Amino acid sequence: MTLPLPPERPVPDRLARWQAVRVTDLPLELPGYTHVYSGKVRDLYAPLDAEGRPDEERLLLVASNRLSAYDWMMSPEIPDKGAVLTRLSLWWFDQLADLVPNHVVSTDVPDAVAGRGVLVRRLDMLKVEAIARAYLTGGGLEEYREKGSVSGVVLPEGLVDGSRLPEPVFTPTTKAPVGEHDLPMAPDEVEAELGVEVAAEVSRLTRAILARGNEIAAERGILIADTKVEFGLSPDGTGGLVLADEVLTPDSSRFWPAEQWEPGHPQPSYDKQFVRDWLTSSEYGWDRKAGGPPPELPGHVVEQTRAKYVEAYERLTGETF
Incomplete structure (x- = not known):
């Protein structure tokens, strides 16, 4: 099925309450990649060709350990959260493959983001x-x-x-x-x-x-x-x-x-x-x-949050994290 592109039009004006956002880590220095964008949880990098030009078809999607709640970035981060999200998403993409195609190209990524980075199609x-x-x-x-x-x-x-x-x-x-x-x-x-x-x-x-x-x-x-x-x-x-x-x-x-x-x-x-x-x-x-x-998240909340994410992963996939 070929779908038409959405019409190009401005998003309607809506009332919105802005809040300051605390970003707890900076883009990584990844040889062969350039930083493109950072969202609440994920960072995007573009692979560079031999002449230093960004790849026009692929992006490196990296899940951070940041946690967003009520439109605020929490501090400190949740250990292993990015790896849990990435591994669980990859597992679900396989379970849903007959319903809808996904953007994953490869899990062959730089060592610095191994386990929480995925090469994906530009969309x-x-x-x-x-x-x-x-x-x-x-x-x-x-x-x-x-x-x-x-x-x-x-x-x-x-x-x-x-x-x-x-x-x-x-x-x-x-x-x-x-x-x-x-x-x-x-x-x-x-x-x-x-x-x-x-x-x-x-x-x-x-x-x-x-x-x-x-x-x-x-x-x-x-x-x-x-x-x-x-x-x-x-x-x-x-x-x-x-x-x-x-x-x-x-x-x-x-x-x-x-x-x-x-x-x-x-x-x-x-x-x-x-x-x-x-x-x-x-x-x-x-x-x-x-x-x-x-407030800053106390240690016991950070530990329990990590434990809940890991338990969800293990119960769903049947794998040990």
């Missing part, structure tokens, strides 16, 4: 965060309580925190720059940004990825409440959507232990929700709406 990334929900919680729960729906999808009455939805629903948001909040997008906004055909395919694939993920994860004792994925298109406009960045990781998804699932209250998790909960707990009591920066 024109879609300017939409593709999110699907299989269970009701978080921002989706807040919207449901107010409107009885999530992103325009009317849901049954009587749902509570942790309720399983009849089927996965597509709940996209804007893709905000570092330090700015992602905001919910209505179906017509997504169509205006991507075009009707591309928007429909993004919705279908996002929901299919979450459904496949839950089929596999449930056998391993994990429920995937929701997930965020990213898609791109080949710069020449040929071919269909390509799955990029990461997929079904503790950074991009909510992982719940199946044996402890009990609708009606927040669920224990294997993901960075653990850090969010600590930030707003009675132990520290950070008021994220006040505008001030979050």
Whole structure:
């Protein structure tokens, strides 16, 4: 299937609250590569040819150990987090290969980023965060309580925190720059940004990825409440959507232990929700709406966060990290 490129148009103006972002590490000096971009968690480098020109078809994607919560970069970093995200994404790309192609070219990368770096195809990334929900919680729960729906999808009455939805629903948001909040997008906004055909395919694939993920994860004792994925298109406009960045990781998804699932209250998790909960707990009591920066993460929170990421990886893949 060949999809048209999204129409070229400016992103609609939206109110957004900016926050300062603390970046805890600088781009690496990688011989044969030049730094292109750093996001909240990942850094991009371009391979250089013999004459020092950037490769126009490939990029080196490196997952850092940075952790983002509530649009702030946490400090200190979480040891081994980048390697967990990379290895788990590679595992999931294999499980999803029959659903959608992915951007991975090779895992042959410089030693300095071995285990957390991947060579990938250059793509024109879609300017939409593709999110699907299989269970009701978080921002989706807040919207449901107010409107009885999530992103325009009317849901049954009587749902509570942790309720399983009849089927996965597509709940996209804007893709905000570092330090700015992602905001919910209505179906017509997504169509205006991507075009009707591309928007429909993004919705279908996002929901299919979450459904496949839950089929596999449930056998391993994990429920995937929701997930965020990213898609791109080949710069020449040929071919269909390509799955990029990461997929079904503790950074991009909510992982719940199946044996402890009990609708009606927040669920224990294997993901960075653990850090969010600590930030707003009675132990520290950070008021994220006040505008001030979050605290440094104490050692026990860093250690427990790493342990949760590793446990999620090991339960899903059956491999020892």
